[in-house]
Amino acid sequence: MKKLLMIIAIVLFGFTDVNGQDKMEFGIKGGVNLSDITGDGVESFDGRKCFHFGVVMEIPISKKLSFQSELLYSCQGSDYGGIVDSSIDEPTTVIRKASTYDGTIKVDYLNVPLLAKYYIVEGLHAEVGPQVGFLLSAKNEYESDFDSGEDDIKDYVKGIDFGIDFGLGYKLDNGINFGARYNLGLTDSNDDPDLVNVTYKNSVIQFSLGYFF
Numbered sequence: 001m002k003k004l005l006m007i008i009a010i011v012l013f014g015f016t017d018v019n020g021q022d023k024m025e026f027g028i029k030g031g032v033n034l035s036d037i038t039g040d041g042v043e044s045f046d047g048r049k050c051f052h053f054g055v056v057m058e059i060p061i062s063k064k065l066s067f068q069s070e071l072l073y074s075c076q077g078s079d080y081g082g083i084v085d086s087s088i089d090e091p092t093t094v095i096r097k098a099s100t101y102d103g104t105i106k107v108d109y110l111n112v113p114l115l116a117k118y119y120i121v122e123g124l125h126a127e128v129g130p131q132v133g134f135l136l137s138a139k140n141e142y143e144s145d146f147d148s149g150e151d152d153i154k155d156y157v158k159g160i161d162f163g164i165d166f167g168l169g170y171k172l173d174n175g176i177n178f179g180a181r182y183n184l185g186l187t188d189s190n191d192d193p194d195l196v197n198v199t200y201k202n203s204v205i206q207f208s209l210g211y212f213f
Contacts (some may be wrong), residue, residue, distance in 0.1 A: 029053065034206075035047065035078065036203045070112065070113045072110070101145075108121045111183075131165050135157055161189055163184045189201065
C-alpha cells in the first residue's frame with residue numbers, strides 16, 4: 001500500500017510541475033452514493049444508500065482537457081435480506097416456520113480517482129479514469145427472528161480495490177459544480193477462503209455537489 005501511495009503522489013506532483021504555469025484549482029465535494037455489491041452468489045443483495053465527501057484538485061492541460069484527482073471518503077456496500085424455511089421434527093409431525101433475516105454489508109473506503117476531464121462546451125465536461133480504493137473498515141450488521149448483531153469482516157475483504165470511473169459534470173463560473181459518476185469495480189473483493197464460489201465487486205453511482213475555491 002505504501003508503494004502505491006508513493007506512485008500516486010509522484011503522479012500528482014508530476015502534473016503539478018509540468019503545469020505550474022496553469023491555474024490549479026482546489027475544492028471540496030460531497031454527495032450521495034447508490035452502492036451495490038455484484039458478482040456470483042450475491043442474489044440477496046439489493047443496494048445501499050450512503051454518502052461520500054472529500055477534496056478535489058483540478059489541473060488544466062489545455063483549453064478543453066484537464067486532469068483531476070480526488071481524495072474521497074466513500075461509504076459503500078449493500079443491504080441484503082431473505083426468508084429461511086426452518087423445520088422442526090416432532091414425533092408425529094413436522095413443524096415448519098418461515099423466518100426472515102436482513103442486514104447490511106458496510107464497507108468504507110478512502111478512494112483516489114485519477115481522471116481525465118474533457119470540456120464538451122463551457123462548463124459541461126465528461127470524465128473518465130482509474131480509481132484505487134483503500135479499505136478503511138468492513139462490517140456485517142444483521143438481524144433475524146433469532147439473533148442480531150454486528151461482525152467485523154475486514155479480514156475477509158481485500159484491502160485494495162481497483163475500478164474505473166465514468167461521469168458527467170457541470171462547473172459554474174462561481175466555482176459551484178455538480179456531477180454524476182459511475183464507478184465500476186474491477187477487483188474481486190472477497191478474501192474469505194471459505195467462500196470459494198463467491199465474488200464481490202463494488203458498483204457505485206455517485207451524485208455530487210462541490211465547490212472550487
